[in-house]
Amino acid sequence: xxxxxxxxxxxxxxxxxxxxxxxxxxxxxxxxxxxxxxxxxxxxxxxxxxxxxxxxxxxxxxxxxxxxxxxxxxxxxxxxxxxxxxxxxxxxxxxxxxxxxxxxxxxxxxxxxxxxxxxxxxxxxxxxxxxxxxxxxxxxxxxxxxxxxxxxxxxxxxxxxxxxxxxxxxxxxxxxxxxxxxxxxxxxxxxxxxxxxxxxxxxxxxxxxxxxxxxxxxxxxxxxxxxxxxxxxxxxxxxxxxxxxxxxxxxxxxxxxxxxxxxxxxxxxxxxxxxxxxxxxxxxxxxxxxxxxxxxxxxxxxxxxxxxxxxxxxxxxxxxxxxxxxxxxxxxxxxxxxxxxxxxxxxxxxxxxxxxxxxxxxxxxxxxxxxxxxxxxxxxxxxxxxxxxxxxxxxxxxxxxxxxxxxxxxxxxxxxxxxxx
Amino acid sequence: xxxxxxxxxxxxxxxxxxxxxxxxxxxxxxxxxxxxxxxxxxxxxxxxxxxxxxxxxxxxxxxxxxxxxxxxxxxxxxxxxxxxxxxxxxxxxxxxxxxxxxxxxxxxxxxxxxxxxxxxxxxxxxxxxxxxxxxxxxxxxxxxxxxxxxxxxxxxxxxxxxxxxxxxxxxxxxxxxxxxxxxxxxxxxxxxxxxxxxxxxxxxxxxxxxxxxxxxxxxxxxxxxxxxxxxxxxxxxxxxxxxxxxxxxxxxxxxxxxxxxxxxxxxxx
Numbered sequence: 203x204x205x206x207x208x209x210x211x212x213x214x215x216x217x218x219x220x221x222x223x224x225x226x227x228x229x230x231x232x233x234x235x236x237x238x239x240x241x242x243x244x245x246x247x248x249x250x251x252x253x254x255x256x257x258x259x260x261x262x263x264x265x266x267x268x269x270x271x272x273x274x275x276x277x278x279x280x281x282x283x284x285x286x287x288x289x290x291x292x293x294x295x296x297x298x299x300x301x302x303x304x305x306x307x308x309x310x311x312x313x314x315x316x317x318x319x320x321x322x323x324x325x326x327x328x329x330x331x332x333x334x335x336x337x338x339x340x341x342x343x344x345x346x347x348x349x350x351x352x353x354x355x356x357x358x359x360x361x362x363x364x365x366x367x368x369x370x371x372x373x374x375x376x377x378x379x380x381x382x383x384x385x386x387x388x389x390x391x392x393x394x395x396x397x398x399x400x401x402x403x404x405x406x407x408x409x410x411x412x413x414x415x416x417x418x419x420x421x422x423x424x425x426x427x428x429x430x431x432x433x434x435x436x437x438x439x440x441x442x443x444x445x446x447x448x449x450x451x452x453x454x455x456x457x458x459x460x461x462x463x464x465x466x467x468x469x470x471x472x473x474x475x476x477x478x479x480x481x482x483x484x485x486x487x488x489x490x491x492x493x494x495x496x497x498x499x500x501x502x503x504x505x506x507x508x509x510x511x512x513x514x515x516x517x518x519x520x521x522x523x524x525x526x527x528x529x530x531x532x533x534x535x536x537x538x539x540x541x542x543x544x545x546x547x548x549x550x551x552x553x554x555x556x557x558x559x560x561x562x563x564x565x566x567x568x569x570x571x572x573x574x575x576x577x578x579x580x581x582x583x584x585x586x587x588x589x590x591x592x593x594x595x596x597x598x599x600x601x602x603x604x605x606x607x608x609x610x611x612x613x614x615x616x617x618x619x620x621x622x623x
Numbered sequence: 624x625x626x627x628x629x630x631x632x633x634x635x636x637x638x639x640x641x642x643x644x645x646x647x648x649x650x651x652x653x654x655x656x657x658x659x660x661x662x663x664x665x666x667x668x669x670x671x672x673x674x675x676x677x678x679x680x681x682x683x684x685x686x687x688x689x690x691x692x693x694x695x696x697x698x699x700x701x702x703x704x705x706x707x708x709x710x711x712x713x714x715x716x717x718x719x720x721x722x723x724x725x726x727x728x729x730x731x732x733x734x735x736x737x738x739x740x741x742x743x744x745x746x747x748x749x750x751x752x753x754x755x756x757x758x759x760x761x762x763x764x765x766x767x768x769x770x771x772x773x774x775x776x777x778x779x780x781x782x783x784x785x786x787x788x789x790x791x792x793x794x795x796x797x798x799x800x801x802x803x804x805x806x807x808x809x810x811x812x813x814x815x816x817x818x819x820x821x822x823x824x825x826x827x828x829x830x831x832x833x834x835x836x837x838x839x840x841x842x843x844x845x846x847x848x849x850x851x852x853x854x855x856x857x858x859x860x861x862x863x864x865x866x867x868x869x870x871x872x873x874x875x876x877x878x879x880x881x882x883x884x885x886x887x888x889x890x891x892x
Contacts, residue, residue, distance in 0.1 A: 266822070267721075269716075270722050273721070429861075430861065430868060433861075434817075434827075436857075436861075439861055458723060459818045459820055462723050462725055462818045466725060466815075466818075467744065470733065470734060470745070470747075471735045471742055471744050472734065493722075494722070498727065
């Protein structure tokens with residue numbers, strides 16, 4: 203009921219954004235047209251690609267609550283495409299962006315726009331899970347090669363997987379799964395209460411944690427603390443529902459604004475410092491959240507994610523410094539990495555088929571076969587799930603003298619693959 | 624919440640202008656607080672600067688724009704003020720980006736306090752105190768000061784008040800500025816308690832409208848009572864049935880509207 207009302211209100215606002223959005227899309231298209239008219243990419247030079255243009259539809263949110271994620275993913279993609287001169291397989295790559303916004307209806311409209319109006323060769327994007335899942339049948343039916351660059355809904359790697367849809371980001375199951383083992387076995391913390399935003403991603407994340415945690419002898423202490431999503435009200439009653447005296451710690455899934463308000467309130471009430479362990483999926487204390495709450499950060503929190511700012515591998519350090527240079531000092535984040543890798547998959551697959559995307563099966567096969575060293579570590583696809591197989595890092599929240607609040611990698615679980623078949 | 628609703632109620636009740644940009648004033652107040660705190664590290668300075676700035680903005684908007692739509696019915700006002708909400712949210716986004724921001728509570732108000740065996744965050748208590756003080760001042764001003772009398776006269780009967788020599792256009796401008804200032808104050812107060820992000824305006828505007836409708840238009844007491852009810856309803860709602868909290872508030876509003884169409888303490892229409 204509350205969701206419906208919230209949904210209705212969001213729609214109301216979004217409806218009224220239509221005109222602005224329309225103008226913005228118009229500008230993007232006009233910009234692209236002007237760009238082409240000027241003779242294409244300056245980096246391609248006289249020996250530029252001679253094949254037909256490769257049009258990539260990028261469906262990401264550029265307005266609404268997830269706009270920041272959309273921008274980061276786009277930046278990451280742009281950075282990789284620029285690094286290869288915006289071409290691959292003798293074809294010039296053009297990104298055509300459309301605003302995913304928040305609601306499914308808008309995401310569907312954006313997808314149809316790039317597919318039917320712009321006639322793109324491929325689609326990449328989707329931040330929110332309902333939007334990825336809701337466009338799945340259309341993309342599958344139209345046989346549009348698609349890369350999901352964020353949305354983590356498990357079903358895309360399981361019941362709803364499609365031979366045309368691969369995922370470069372994660373399934374909600376992945377970051378949570380090793381945390382359960384780590385907390386129960388390596389840390390020996392056996393009594394955990396679950397704290398999460400009650401929506402798809404939160405539920406799938408805690409379910410995954412529970413699997414490994416209880417299998418390793420841990421006990422979930424109830425009742426769960428499930429906050430509405432998004433929670434625009436006071437977080438106090440939820441923070442106070444944490445049963446400090448009965449548990450060793452919490453496992454939490456929250457992100458963005460919800461994580462900010464929750465952690466701040468918990469800090470003021472001194473709740474988390476009285477727990478032996480704060481654990482969670484990495485989004486709970488990712489850089490965006492830490493930057494907002496600074497010293498209210500839960501020092502020592504143990505979280506799982508497929509990336510960390512502090513990863514020492516060369517690819518990551520390179521990525522971080524170039525990203526910050528290219529985008530006027532912006533700090534790289536996990537979403538930018540996902541965009542960067544998505545673009546790389548596209549480029550390598552295009553090279554693999556020498557620019558021939560007419561044979562879609564061959565192109566999808568080329569995508570499935572892409573593997574490389576990403577800023578996040580080894581990147582490859584799982585033939586069973588069409589989902590990325592990747593290392594999940596166990597990180598500890600610390601205050602670094604140079605980076606400020608961040609997450610230090612203390613352990614890793616390589617090759618974590620979603621259990622879908 | 625009460626601060627916001629009081630401002631909205633005064634503007635709506637007195638001037639019969641439905642101001643949807645009120646939430647934007649609140650959001651801008653929070654962002655001003657953020658900017659001031661980042662620049663000077665002083666929350667207290669923000670507490671003074673933001674309401675004053677917003678009062679000026681409010682007055683300017685009233686003089687240039689809103690003044691022209693008084694006679695045109697609510698639809699024109701809704702369109703105009705809703706347009707401003709879009710302008711404000713885009714201005715904020717282009718200036719600060721879509722990232723969530725936050726500021727710490729001022730020093731001395733961090734941490735938790737034990738009151739009667741329950742734990743409260745010190746800042747929450749401060750918010751409560753500010754709301755009580757402002758509420759009391761408003762109530763006193765409304766009931767016993769000349770300004771209050773003029774405002775109440777305006778609410779009751781515009782034409783009569785005008786005939787009695789009250790400079791209504793000026794009163795309107797000042798009232799609008801005052802309402803905007805209150806929203807700005809609410810924004811500053813809310814900044815350390817909640818997160819600061821583009822879109823915070825819409826969330827709070829809806830609740831403020833409910834508060835005003837519940838309590839009754841053009842009545843400070845009504846705004847006070849409405850805010851208390853909505854606050855309690857929301858907190859109890861979120862703890863007992865988290866998924867239904869907002870629904871509960873709207874159910875409450877519907878029930879009140881059935882029994883008393885003009886709100887709990889509103890004037891009979």
